[in-house]
Amino acid sequence: MTSLIAYCRSGYESDTAKELAERTAQQNIYGYPIFRPNQGFVEFPFYEPPSETFISNEFDVKNTIFPRQLIWVIAVLSDLEPSDRISPILNEVTKHADKFGAVWVEYPDTDEGKGLAKFCRKFAVPLRQALRKENYLTKQEKLLYPVLHVFFTDFNTCKLAISYPHTRSPFELGVCRLKFPSSAPSRSTLKLEEAILTMLNDSERRLVFRAGARAVDLGACPGGWTYQLVTREMYVEAVDNGLIDEKLMATGQVAHFAADGFTYRPQHHKVDLLVCDMIEQPDRVAKLMGDWLVTGRSLHAIFNLKLPMKQRYETVSQALLSLKSRLVKLDDQFSVKARHLYHDRDEVTVTVVRQS
Template sequence: MSATAKGLILLCRPGFENECAAEAEGLAQRAGMHGRARTAPNSGSVHFVFDEVFDWDLALQAAPFHSLVFARQRSVWLERVANMPEDDRVTPLMRAILDLGIRFGRLEVETADTNEAKTLSGFLKRFIPHIERQLKATGFLRNKPELPTLHLFFKDSSQVDLGLSKPDDASPWNMGIARLRMPRNAPSRSTLKLAEAFDALMTEEEREQSLRAGLYAVDLGAAPGGWSFQFAERGIHVFAVDNGPLADSLKATGMVEHVKADGFNWRAPRKQVEWLVCDMVEQPARVAQLVSDWVASGKAKRCIFNLKLPMKKRFDELKKCRQIIDSRFKLHGDSYVLRIKHLYHDREEVTAYLAKLHPHAAESDKQYRR
């Protein structure tokens, strides 16, 4: 595979282009791949353009998807096909794809998550089947999940960017958008944040180990109970800590004990707590200190929490929270895993997964250690 990368294609929530661009720039510079970001306010996408071309595989390694917080999806940008004629868009696009000389296991068709881009949906439903048929006929699109994924990012009906990603190094959802169904009995839509976080921030092995019936969880700032619901549905006992009311339907499950207390002052129960979750509206630095104390001290094995970022200096605030967590774990020389994502169901907050790593932790976890 000799295709060369022009840069990175990053999809994000509209309004977070600057944070997305800053992340890409930082990662690329540390890898010696200098460049510049091209974007527009509320466009929902960022193109980070390298100053010189690089092997596409090296470009992927420079910006691993798990290291990006604000990018919903990331692919390496290989080529742009512009000014496709209205009477024959298939020919120039197919020519560009075949010229890459790469076989693909999947095809992802993408646009920005904007109202303007949504107007392309009808065109893409008619157009993409022609591309898929020709790619399969030529043997370039094969049903082999180990092969790279081809990303087609459409700006409009006449311009498309070609990108590549590898399996397990990109979002599993098209455009990074987790379209989850709202559970019928859930107390609030916030339940979707935790459901998405389980899938986006944890490995399958971690989910199997920690989302088992009979375990215990603590939900700080629980009311009305959207996050507690996710545990109760799995047979996990929850201490729901909040001075506010819980939904009656949640209490009726028998899996949730409502503790009327302040989440910052309440102390851990005399149980082995597998989970701490926290979705309190509070200063991000205070939340970072609170959850890192719980996990570093062993009061909970793992945690998922939200950081409500300020409108200005989001990137700086997130960096501050990382430093707080790192300092807490360094007190006793402990290693930990910290994964942070701006999820589809998030708005101004980001969601993080934090767990303490033991000395016998798997070699594969080292990429997440801080």
């Protein structure tokens, strides 16, 4: 395999390209990005094929920032006949030893790409049947097997690619869709929910979200993030000059403080979790988060870094680097992850979990 495709949010192709180039070069693997602005993905051909270990174990999308999904290209099919798109796909699949646990028929997450959504959904049904008949696909969906991606860029062109269980996003298109909880006060709630579900592993979730634990929410109003903490039975100090949702206050689990998030101190000196969604400069927020973690004012932190218009990858990398350089001097170990989540817009979400 000599080419990788990374799905990303439309408009974030150049940040994704820079990240792919930097991360692969760190492993002495070299290639170059190909993309058009706003196409929702980046192709990355390599000069030399990376090792199987790199592909299936080491290059994990969950450790990247901007890619939503990483898939490894095995063939590009163009001029497909509308009357039979399946035979050429089967032809290519025959050349590969893998048995697949699922086939995902996908398209770029762009306005143009969404025009392919209905076709992809329909096409997946006969394709799945044909792959099962030839024994290339497991009878039940098994995500511990490789997944075959059929990525359509128009009705007659698709790229066939493979993803692996340890390094892929478990979601089709790399998109974690969540239902908006009707009693949540703002759609922002989905950003924190997605972070909790996709960026933390089971033991981290149990460690951070304990019933009865205390949290501070900086820039809390109207209360979408506080809502996530309250539903997990935590007690929250919600800090913001704005208005907080009445229903949240009625739970008895929330205390509202109309104060500046940069100077606020927790009521009982320290908390289990600090969350922060203030619209502020990313370096200022990263410094503030570092201050709380280094002084032990909070054990863990989840926060958003709002992105500038340009140099977004560099800005996030710099903010993370300065945060990590402060944490590394402490006795405790920290797991730090940053992801451009589906529910994020011009921002990335960072989780910092102190390992016990």
